[in-house]
Amino acid sequence: MPNFSRRAWLGRLAALAGMAGLSLRRAGATAPKATKQAARYQDRPNNGRMCRMCKYFIAAGGTAGAGMMGGTMGPGMMQAGSCQLVQGGISPMGYCDFYAPLSG
Ligand code: SF4
Structure with a gap:
């Protein structure tokens, strides 16, 4: 397993943005998201x-950090959502190296 942390990844992205003369905060932009490959995303739990x-995690309805008690129960529970850090559709049952528990 490579030595790869979310903090290191975000640090590299911020450094690249800085070198490009961009200020994400000043521009009001959000940080670019990692690819699924870079995050080592998988469609199954770990x-x-x-x-x-x-x-x-952002549930299909748009609720960030929505766990089982936070709005993903019901018919939409298994719908693909999105992620604040990783590109593309994200399965509620997926997992990646950036995982951070809701209570942690
Ligand atoms: S584990 Fe967390 S950070 Fe990783 S893809 Fe899923 S929601 Fe995003």
Whole structure:
């Protein structure tokens, strides 16, 4: 497993933005998201840890950090959502290296 942390990834993105003369805060832009490959995303849980229990998950209805008690129960519970850090559609049952539990 490569030594790869979310903090290091975000640091590199901020450094690149700085070199490009961009100020993400001044421009009001959000940080670019990592690719699924870079985040080592998978469509299945990892030892019970899954996207719907991660603070970066955005449920299909648009609720960030929505865990089982936060709005993803019901018919939309299994719909793909999105992530604050990773590009593309994200399965509630997925997992990646940036996983951070809602309660952590
Ligand atoms: S950071 Fe990773 S584990 Fe968390 S919601 Fe995004 S893709 Fe899923």
